Amino acid sequence: MSEKRKDYLSWDEYFMGVAMLAGMRSKDPNTQVGCCIVSKDNKILSMGYNGFPIGCSDDEFPWAREGGDPLETKYVYSTHSELNAILNYSGGSLAGAKLYVSLFPCNECAKAIIQAGIKEVIYDCDKYADTPSVIASKRMMDAAGVRYHQYHRTNREVKILL
Ligand SMILES: Nc1nc(=O)n([C@H]2C[C@H](O)[C@@H](COP(=O)(O)O)O2)cc1CO
Ligand SMILES: [Zn+2]
Secondary structure (H helix, E strand, O other): OOOOOOOOOOHHHHHHHHHHHOOOOOOOOOOOOOOEOOOOOOEEEEEEOOOOOOOOOOOOOOOOOOOOOHHHHHOOOOOOOOHHHHEEEOOOOOOEEEEEEEOOOHHHHHEEEEHHHEEEEEEEOOOOOOOHHHHHHHHHHHHHOOOOEEEEEEEEOOOOOO
């Protein structure tokens, strides 16, 4: 009798892989972030990536990181992957859900995560850990009882021919 496959994706690989794939839709030239929200029983509820809101053209709004005029930077216009994933969900409540994201959530997304009732955050990169935004984010999630932990990379390479 043939045995079941052994090298299938783990749940964590699957959901972080889906988050990373979503991030590949981002037009941000510097940082592409993807997010996947999952129910307690491991069903994908929503996905998102960082970009400008509907109607705000990727070709007309600025992608610059700095410059004299804040209105000519992306920061005042871009919607983060986590907020997009929360807003993309049209199925009702996200209470008790888990959120996989390729970059640690900022303080604004932490507010949305907490208020949506999401209870667990699994992140990959934490490159802005020293910024007030991420420090505030962790402070709020700690206070609100949202657990967060880093994704354990398996270094599995996934090749998809598209
Ligand atoms: N958790 C996050 N989710 C996100 O979607 N973003 C987005 C906002 C910007 O489009 C980009 C960050 O640009 P940069 O400062 O690394 O050039 O990633 C940023 C963070 C960081 O907190
Ligand atoms: Zn954010």
